Amino acid sequence: MTKRVYNFNAGPSTMPLAALERAQAELLDFQGTGMSIMEHSHRAKHYEAVHDEAIKLIIELLAIPDTHQVLFMTGGASAQFAILPMNLRTDESAGDYIITGTWAEKAYQEAKIVGKPSVAWDGKKGEIWDSLPKQSDLKLSANAPYVHFTTNNTIMGTQFFDFPDSGNVPLVADMSSDIMWRPIDVSKFGMIYAGAQKNIGPAGVTVVIIRKDLIEKGRKDLAKAFRYSEVAKNNSLQNTIPTFPVYMIRNVLAVVKEEGGLAATEKKNRKKGEILYSAVDGSGGFYRCPVEKSARSVMNAVFRLPSEELEEKFVKAASAAGMVGLKGHRSVGGIRASMYNALSIEAVEKLAELMAKFQKENG
Numbered sequence: 597m598t599k600r601v602y603n604f605n606a607g608p609s610t611m612p613l614a615a616l617e618r619a620q621a622e623l624l625d626f627q628g629t630g631m632s633i634m635e636h637s638h639r640a641k642h643y644e645a646v647h648d649e650a651i652k653l654i655i656e657l658l659a660i661p662d663t664h665q666v667l668f669m670t671g672g673a674s675a676q677f678a679i680l681p682m683n684l685r686t687d688e689s690a691g692d693y694i695i696t697g698t699w700a701e702k703a704y705q706e707a708k709i710v711g712k713p714s715v716a717w718d719g720k721k722g723e724i725w726d727s728l729p730k731q732s733d734l735k736l737s738a739n740a741p742y743v744h745f746t747t748n749n750t751i752m753g754t755q756f757f758d759f760p761d762s763g764n765v766p767l768v769a770d771m772s773s774d775i776m777w778r779p780i781d782v783s784k785f786g787m788i789y790a791g792a793q794k795n796i797g798p799a800g801v802t803v804v805i806i807r808k809d810l811i812e813k814g815r816k817d818l819a820k821a822f823r824y825s826e827v828a829k830n831n832s833l834q835n836t837i838p839t840f841p842v843y844m845i846r847n848v849l850a851v852v853k854e855e856g857g858l859a860a861t862e863k864k865n866r867k868k869g870e871i872l873y874s875a876v877d878g879s880g881g882f883y884r885c886p887v888e889k890s891a892r893s894v895m896n897a898v899f900r901l902p903s904e905e906l907e908e909k910f911v912k913a914a915s916a917a918g919m920v921g922l923k924g925h926r927s928v929g930g931i932r933a934s935m936y937n938a939l940s941i942e943a944v945e946k947l948a949e950l951m952a953k954f955q956k957e958n959g
């Protein structure tokens with residue numbers, strides 16, 4: 597059997613084994629065509645079926661209403677930081693930004709290049725953000741074209757469990773690191789976007805779920821490659837899109853559906869969070885989570901050890917035990933366990949066991 601590690605990578609990250617095996621089985625000869633899906637035209641029927649199935653699975657699993665359309669774009673979530681304000685800004689405003697982490701700040705900085713965004717909240721303390729705002733903390737403007745926030749702060753390890761209320765202003769969410777971790781009410785959002793490479797596929801394609809009236813409203817004074825209306829009109833096939841990443845999204849989401857959809861996914865994710873945070877909280881302070889308890893992310897759990905030397909030693913011990921990707925982001929240090937959808941409960945149980953053993957030997 598092939599050796600697979602417990603992969604806690606922050607992104608690109610672990611994918612369901614069944615999705616990879618399906619790709620392996622279909623790689624050389626996709627459905628009797630004598631070529632891989634990568635070698636098909638993006639306009640021919642075999643790819644088209646895969647494309648439509650991937651979109652259908654996203655719609656079905658997230659119960660996306662008919663008011664919204666699913667787009668595939670490129671350039672990652674980072675490109676959306678600019679493409680969003682390019683399309684939806686007004687001459688007066690490029691949105692209200694809730695800044696809760698590194699990525700949220702980057703989104704705001706990009707909007708500043710394009711137009712005039714406002715800060716609705718910024719919780720930065722030194723180099724980190726360790727909490728999330730309450731509704732009453734937000735400074736929202738009534739005529740902003742949208743309110744932007746980041747549902748899960750991948751680097752800081754915080755996550756919104758209740759979403760901000762933006763009133764009549766469209767709510768836009770960067771869900772790159774927690775898209776489809778549980779069922780949500782998509783009708784509450786003007787737009788959702790996410791690079792696929794954390795929760796639903798490989799790097800190379802960005803999923804955009806956008807309300808149709810916002811597509812129509814989008815500015816036309818920008819290049820077609822970046823116009824939501826052009827992408828929407830062409831069902832994301834205005835040019836050669838990354839066909840293999842879309843195919844992999846199809847494979848991943850087919851597995852998610854087979855395993856019971858997002859309700860089952862949420863149950864699994866919450867269980868992993870419980871195991872991990874119990875291990876931290878039960879350590880008598882040896883392991884310490886630097887973020888507010890109510891904001892602890894179930895996708896990316898960050899924690900510290902008593903010293904940086906011990907953190908380094910811990911990462912090495914984990915690696916020796918077949919667990920990779922646990923080093924915290926270079927900007928904040930510490931340990932980060934990314935527990936995206938495809939990570940098994942078993943992987944987190946193994947990590948918790950290692951944490952207890954390591955503490956006994958080093959505490």
Ligand SMILES: *Cc1c(COP(=O)(O)O)cnc(C)c1O
Pocket residue numbers: 607671672673674675699746748749750770771772773791792
């Ligand atoms: C990883 C990440 C990004 C950056 O994604 P790219 O696809 O690499 O541009 C943006 N936002 C969040 C919340 C992320 O986790």
